[in-house]
Amino acid sequence: MDGYQPDWGLYRSFLAVLTHGSLSAAARALGLTQPTLGRHIDELQRQLGVTLFTRSSGGLLPTDAALSLRPHAENLKAAADMILRAASGLDEEVRGTVRVTASDVIGVEVLPGILTDLRRNYPDLEIELALGNQVEDLLRRDADIAVRMVTPRQDALVVQHIGEINLGLFAHCDYLARKGMPQHIEGLVEHDLIGIDRDPQDRRMMQSLPEAFHNCHFSFRSDQHLAHLAMIRAGYGIGACQVGVARRDPNLVHVLPEFSFVIDSWVTMHEDLRNNLRCRVVFDALVSGMKDHWRIQRTAAMPI
Template sequence: MTNEWELYRSFLSVLREGSLSGAARVLGMAQPTVGRHIAALERALGLALFTRSQTGLLPTEAAQALHPHAEAMESTAAALERTAASYGDGVRGVVRVTASEVIGVEVMPAVITSLRQQYPELKVELVLSNRVQDLLHREADIAVRMTQPKQEQLVARRVGTVELGLHASSDYLARCGEPATLADLSRHTLIGYDQVSPFVRAALQRWPQFQRERVALRTDSDVAQLALIRAGAGIGICQNALARRSTPALVRLLPAEFSMLLETWVTMHEDLRDSPRCRVTFDALVQALTAHTDSEAPTSSTGNR
């Protein structure tokens, strides 16, 4: 007998893939089975969820309204599976960690390697996104955030401050020269954002030199921006510690005129504080990120506590 969650899982897959065949491939099911799930859910709810079009299945207004609730069910089901798999002796089971792209690529691999060496039965799901995952609804177990969490139900540890600065490779500076002032940036190739986010909008109030039309190389991937800086493509913003660890090291530019400080926090839901798998992962992240932020040596005290 099909349970209710299976119906909603098929519903979510059809929403995401836009067709029964696409959902069936993702779920590893036969297409008629997915079709039966959608029909059963529509009967149970008394609602039409999809209409057919030349491009596939289009969600109805009712389906769009159900979408966030079905995603909440998905997160809860995944959290239940992770929790159930973690019971037994020792540190075992799945822990789901979310972090920004840069932290996930540049810092997390060493942390995960060390954890797996100590706890071979620990499995790690790493979600790289600048979107703040919802820990209250268990989209992730642990999050590394560049902003202080506000929810009382979260365990949060401030690990330090990450400083961002303007950087370029020595190769780029040898070709194009070094800017003496922020105004000189207009004569250089700037690496930066594509879409304007609230974070970018706030930064532009302080540094209008980075208006979108002045940015020649645009991507919203922080990892891609860092790679472009390292490749000598232009001048961009990156974490000072990562710039120093690059090979060869990147050159910090205009430190007195450009410095961004981001508080760094490790957080998890308070219900997980006694979970062995989450506790050891949380502590390992605190240790690694404390060392990472200590190596920043900020040039300004703004934002520090």
């Protein structure tokens, strides 16, 4: 059942050489020496029966084999990191680092308040926040907790449904004073529109909107929702934004409020971390904080 395995430490050296580009650099990073790393790579090549690097000027050049092994080795590293975090979360006290990932807008506009409150209660707690729209972070175990806008697709997760987040079209009042407030969807074609660039998921969502939107020409495109928000705030034009976020800025005006659309939001955590007090605390705080935010945006979305 347990087949013979190369010493797992060899993979660590392998990954280090891969990421740092040379034996020497890898050795410095790992606190070892260049001959040691050299021997590790030799040994790994021998045991795997695969050539991993070829000498080149300025370092080692990874072979195709090494490149195709790399993602696997990174999985190993992710798992090792995970163990370490899990172990350091076993104390009875809430201390140490929790790694959270979230979409960029939520991370910048909503989480800071939640996390600040949390930290006040747990001064020994440290937070790492990784922003981005990639969903894969949690799969690769690069984070402990994820705040996401897509339905969780994994089984082994602790999932809390927050609710539907309202999105709407917004513009700065200065812009509207300049260009006028559109009265119908059709009127949007006359405006400066802020839209999605390439992101497949966002484009798919665009498809599900009323047809009138499909004819719109976006004169500014970005896949970074934060950039959208910044452009809206700068008065560039009309763009989509979370209602709850937009409502905080009195200068932003809800354009065509009858066309709000919704995305779902979730907080998820690995099941394996359920017993981890530290993660548990952050998870609960995120759930309750997000739910508060959800309630606020909900009342804000009411007609004024």
